[in-house]
Amino acid sequence: MILEGKVWRYGDNVDTDVIIPARYLNSADPKDLATHCMEDIDPTFAGNVNSGDIIVAGRNFGCGSSREHAPVAIKASGVPCVIADSFARIFFRNAINIGLPLIELGTAVAEIDNGNIVKIDLDRGIVENVTKGKEYKVQPLPEFIQKIASAGGLINYVKGDC
Amino acid sequence: MGMTMTEKIFARHAGVDHVVPGQLIRCKVDLVLGNDITAPPAIKEFDRIGKPVFDKDKIALVPDHFTPNKDIKSAEMAKSMREFAKKHNIKNYFEVGRMGIEHVLLPEVGLVAPGELIIGADSHTCTYGALGAFATGVGSTDMGAAMATGDTWFKVPSSIKVVLTGKMPRWVSGKDVILTLIGMIGVDGARYQALEFVGEGVAELTMTDRLTISNMAIEAGAKNGIFPVDAVTLEYISSRVNRDYISVSADGDAIYDRVINIELDKLTPVVALPHLPENVRPVGEVAETVINQVVIGSCTNGRIEDLAQAAEIIAGRQIHPDVRTIVIPGSQAVYMEAMAKGYIESFIKAGAVVSTPTCGPCLGGYMGILAAGERAVATTNRNFRGRMGHVDSEVYLAGPAVAAASAIMGRIAAPWEVSL
Structure with missing residues (x-):
């Protein structure tokens, strides 16, 4: 799968409370959650994000609360993939489980700026910064996790399994 | 090659003799926890699988986040969890009036024992490491799947050994120990890793101190924060846990990614x-x-x-x-x-x-x-x-x-x- 989109760039330690504040957790409807996505770190995001745009962030993206509402809100905003230096582990699990691909790019994220266009080849594990003409090779996910991802998430995987 | 406490619990629950950091394994779970925010989406995912619950006695549902219901939407979520509990005859559903904050409640009522493996759709599920259990937070989909299958997948984490020495000064509590540690290593200092607390200083810590310390392991990015089982643990569970359990201890030649020393004597309220x-x-x-x-x-x-x-x-x-x-x-x-x-x-x-x-x-x-x-x-x-x-x-x-x-x-x- 090839993804191409405009970058929304954030820093280190973006926590799940700012991705989707708890005051909106009285709903688990993805559309409701998307209208408040990133609200406490970037109130301009929800109103301006376009389907296909890509979030790029620094270290430990998705730290804090285990709320799956966070990757759900991002996915429902039309963002097909998040690239970060590193991810917090519960967020990583949750994103894979709901079918939101993540790319751990390491410190190379420093070369990607807000508004850049990036192109991602998920199958070949290549990230290209189209704006800057730079290309990065990504470590493939473990095979077992790829299976969950290609099943479209954990539930489909489990359904086929038990 | 020896194993850490976390590795031993994983090996036993995966049905293998030995595990090493980085290994992907499938483990049986002893308890699956959810609350009024995370259980409703988990129930939807569970229903998609179309199977019965794996064990009605090994699921705990606690309405504690937005309860007593703060608004109509929250009331609807609490209702969906209550109805699920009734439908599936879930033994450990705690209604308002009997519920407590989940991580205070579960150890208190004996739902956590040493050596057990617990997942909860709440990041602070790691609290139960205080009793020598492996416990970690997951999301709603993991919870929903585990309610059907009774197992889940893990990547075995490497462990950080946190050696505690000395005695706790007046006015210093478990909160100061864990905040000091997080201050030392940062909010991603133990990302994807297990924190294992050891040393003579452990005996100085009350169970309350330990529960507070393990509770905030996630704030250092850790998968879990685990304490050895000692006299304090056994005293705490003696009136609470009346089922069999198998406690584990780390091997002398267990491998740790790194060692952090904390001298309790030198701590100050932070x-x-x-x-x-x-x-x-x-x-x-x-x-x-x-x-x-x-x-x-x-x-x-x-x-x-x-x-x-x-x-x-x-x-x-x-x-x-x-x-x-x-x-x-x-x-x-x-x-x-x-x-x-x-x-x-x-x-x-x-x-x-x-x-x-x-x-x-x-x-x-x-x-x-x-x-x-x-x-x-x-x-x-x-x-x-x-x-x-x-x-x-x-x-x-x-x-x-x-x-x-x-x-x-x-x-x-x-x-x-x-x-x-």
Whole structure:
């Protein structure tokens, strides 16, 4: 799968409370959650994000609360993939489980700026910064996790399994 | 090659003799936990699988986050969990009136035993490592799948050995130990790793201290935070756990990714400044910070010893006129004991409010939301931007002694400024 989109760039330690504040957790409807996505770190995001745009962030993206509402809100905003230096582990699990691909790019994220266009080849594990003409090779996910991802998430995987 | 505590629990639950860090394994779970926010989406995912629950006695459902129901939408979510519990005859559903904050409640009622493997759709599920169990937070989909299959997948983490030595000084509690550690290694210092607490200093720590320390392992990015099983553990579970369990201990030649030493003697009460738990300072360095609210409670510090420490400072004094102080016992049992010991009366006479158990303000749900520009000292676990309310409010994390002293002084204060 090839993804191409405009970058929304954030820093280190973006926590799940700012991705989707708890005051909106009285709903688990993805559309409701998307209208408040990133609200406490970037109130301009929800109103301006376009389907296909890509979030790029620094270290430990998705730290804090285990709320799956966070990757759900991002996915429902039309963002097909998040690239970060590193991810917090519960967020990583949750994103894979709901079918939101993540790319751990390491410190190379420093070369990607807000508004850049990036192109991602998920199958070949290549990230290209189209704006800057730079290309990065990504470590493939473990095979077992790829299976969950290609099943479209954990539930489909489990359904086929038990 | 020897194994750490975490590796041993994983190996046993995966049905293998040995595991190594990085290995992907499938483990049977002894308990699956959810709450009123995370269980409703988990139930939807569970229903998609179309299987019965794997074991009605090994699922715990606790309405604690937005309950007693704060609004209609929250009431609907609590209702969906209640109906699921009824339909599937879930034994460990705790209705309002019997519920407590999940991580205070579950150990208290004996649902956690050494050597067990527990997952919960709440990041602070790691609390149960205090009893020598492996416990970690997951999301709703993981919870929904595990309710059907009784197992889940893990990547075996490498372990960090945290060696505790010496004795705890007066007014230093488990909160100061874990905040100091997070200050040392940062909020991703143990990312994807297990924290294993060892050393002669462990014996110095009460079960309440240990539960607080394990609770905030996630704030260092850790998968779990585990303590050895000793006399303190056995005493705690003796009146609570009456099923068989197999406790584990680390091998002498277990491999650790790194070793961190903490000398308890040298610790001092600390405060974590906004907006990350790693912004840790000795309380004296921030003592002029004026505050509007104090929250004493949460899954981190809502146990009877926490309230005892706060009561020792607050009893016979008055809360500062400009401060709202909210005390939240972590469970009905904690509440009752605090009443019997006179703590509740002391808090109310001093001008504090006492709430029924709830996560409430800790995550900015209700029961003490901050307005723009307001500042709170809280015994909770996260001080992220907007965590307790308005995006321009601030949370300073501290233990019960500093929180209580701050409530009296109207500014961040050390316990010894109030109580001699």
